[in-house]
Amino acid sequence: MIRKHKEHVWNTALSSHTALFIDPLLEKTKIRKPLTPVPVNVISIHVNKPKLKMKIGQAESITFSIIPVNATNKKVHWVVSNPDVVHLEIENGKAAVKGKRAGRTIIVVTTEDGKYRDLCEITVHNFLNGR
Template sequence: MLAAFQQQQTRKFSPITNTSTSCLNIQPNPPKISIAPSVISVIGVHMKKNKLKVRTGQSTELSASVLPVQATNTELIWTNMNADVITMYPKGDTVTITGKSAGRAVVIVTTAEGKFRDLCVIHVQPYMTNPK
């Protein structure tokens, strides 16, 4: 088999010289195409609960959703309307609320885009010890 391979002749090919541009339309400066990312606007916000009861010293979580769920900007701003009654620790779409003293507080969530709002009324009840 090696002998048959060695007996084969080497063939030389000449380069193709086609000066016609009819086959290929190469432009020296092709147009640039840019695709802008699609922006999905916020149309609202929804808090999971609109009323909540906690006792002093007790903590609970409250969450909200930007609408639509696919919105580009899902940033939320949490506001505590009565810092004497509750403390609030926001983290993204949830907030941890701790009852501080008996009373009523309002938590407002606002979308960064569009300024849509929703709220929850928090009733803080005094901590009850074992009554006799």
């Protein structure tokens, strides 16, 4: 496709990444590449459940939100401080936790670059009363 604009001719048929620029005034032909997109950095991460009480055998899911939502790298790492208390399984960005024995643990979710993290404090009981 060739377009003419203000005495400049752009031929965009080369590829989606380059454009042929023909300047009739200077009688020069240049191939110009577009600018590289700037990465959008993460500025915050939040888990949906900062505190969680559960009983042995109970399963819960924990999700996270990254701000801004259009961040370039949304990869995270999950770590459980005491794996004897809960079983942690990650699937599609969600953490599935299941109480294994009574106790306390912390699950930390950290952005891949390591700059931001949030946590979920989990208490597992033998049974849960109405309080």
